[in-house]
Amino acid sequence: MISLTMSSTCVSSPASGPSRCALSPWPVSDEFHLLGDYVRACRELVTPAQAGIPSVGVRRVPGLRREEVAMLAGISADYCLRLEQGRDRNPSAQVLESLARVLQLDDDAAAYLLRLGTGSPRRRRRRAPEGDRPSGRRQARRRASAPD
Template structure:
């Protein structure tokens, strides 16, 4: 499931229990087993799915947008301080740091092998960038040089299209 305390879910659940159906214009019919609003009612009034609201309350989704949090604050009738606290709880989540793409390089042994091969040879990276090319490959196509992108060349260069 999740690790760590679910402060956002606990806060939203506690505030949901304080709002009565009459306060938000929902007719109270029959016996209610829970104090305050039901989860489905909060979700409907906030304009989100009941499943998403349930995931927020249970801590299975800790990445709500500011718009969702503001909508929940409106439905739960939070004042400015309580809304600010709710927004801080939503922003307090840990985000995965985006990894910086490592520059792709060719190991020295592979570069030496490519240079020594008696036939055209290139080494391409993950995104079809030419990382190494020998003289025969460059003679075959002047676009087979280190730093060129093979995919871009095949689509945009008529000479490369004719070659293939």
């Protein structure tokens, strides 16, 4: 598992307006630029062998290619590019969790990714114990009232 946190590398001044990504002419907020920087940095740390992809030929990037991450996460390569450039404003928690799985992030790094993308980590639902669920209570009443 990979544990990684980053600080902002995007610089803006009040006079120059919103910051701009070096790869993109679109204005982006620092928050979304951080998400793209973080995904890109994590992508560079996972080798194709770790992701189960055969390494064929010469690779120009140290880690996974964007297209490989997109394929493994079940999203389009264009959407992955938009996330890295900060052009997508509403990545779903499901997409971010899928990226965390593909990038082999530990729990803390995955929570950080979710905070960058959604503003807060997603809480996992926990099932109530059998007796606390309404269906469990009905079954308990039926058993108690059933003749022996």
